[in-house]
Amino acid sequence: MNELLRLLNLRIDLAVEARDLVRGATGQEIPGVEERVEQMEHIKINTINIINEMGAQQMGRPIGIYVTIQSPPLKINDPYVRDEIIKAMEKSLHTLSQNMLKPGDTVLLVGLGNWRATPDALGPKFIEYSPITRHYHQEAPQALVEGMRPVCGIAPGVLGITGLETFEIIKGIVDRLKPALVIAVDSLAAQNVERIGTTIQMSNTGIQPGAGIGNLRQSLTYEGLGVPVIAIGCPTIVNAGIIADQAIKKFCFHSGAMYNENKAIDSIKDVLSFFGGSLGVTPTEIDEIIENTSRIIAMGVAKSLFPGISEEQLELYAT
DSSP, rough: OOOHHTTTTTTOOOOOHHHHHHTTOOOOOOOOOEEEEEOOOOOEEEEEEOHHHHHHHHHTOOOOEEEEEEGGGGGTTHHHHHHHHHHHHEEEEEHTTTOOOOOOOOOEEEESOOOTGGGGOOHHHHHTTSSSOOHHHHHHGGOTTTTOOOOEEEEOOOHHSSSSSSHHHHHHHHHHHOSSSEEEEEEEEEEEESTTEEEEEESOOBBBBGGGGGGOOBBBBBBHHHEEEEEEEEEEEHOOOOOOOOHHHHHHHTTTTTOOOHHHHHHHHHHHHGGTTOOEOTTHHHHHHHHHHHHHHHHHHHHHHSSOHHHHHHTTTTT
């Protein structure tokens, strides 16, 4: 798998998948990495804490906390699962923000991705369903529910549409508004089809747009923006090369054939050469997955930013 990821120029977006890849068949703990697993009625929560440089090098990602909420019914919009995920997100976001927010602090929401491509539209949809309140504080404070902080949001699009790097746009806004926190939402790439629409990852280490599909852009991090960045994402796509490799391995296992990694990779590269070596696969129900997941993430974030305010009231301030 490591060699295939390198040849396809792919980065592992999900911390749980990076952990599994590093552990391999041994199942041993990774030095510098702590993990806690919580099983609830409908969901499982994995909290991976990379505590030092040794763990960061092993995992291939920065020191910080990565929370993964896993629930297969997420993509079918089960109301009981939805409520449980929102409560888990609210609790986890308080942990990730480490109580850095004070009442009245401004928060900037960023919806990354391309609104013209459904699998990449999670971020823009998240902004659409999020309560936006900063302009009320300036123009009509009497229209706000007591306790609502200033929240603003932007879906900056992608370089191919705007001609602007996402980092340039967000950096300009941050320098002007000086928010206390940035929360960025983006579609992720998975290394397993079972994770599409069933997993939400949150971390306090920032985000690198386009990393999962090998289209690296400048990272949105504390080091680059000067403010803390919480990243949230859900897998919506898997590279075709990953699916092909998994299918070949499964065929070899069931048929008793010998798996040859080099020949398998050469065959996959040959088939994908028509697409420049990279082809993304997403399910036919991706529209419903994006719609359901963006609404759930928006409400989970909203409940963490506006504690004590009901969902019905929060929905009134959505864009």
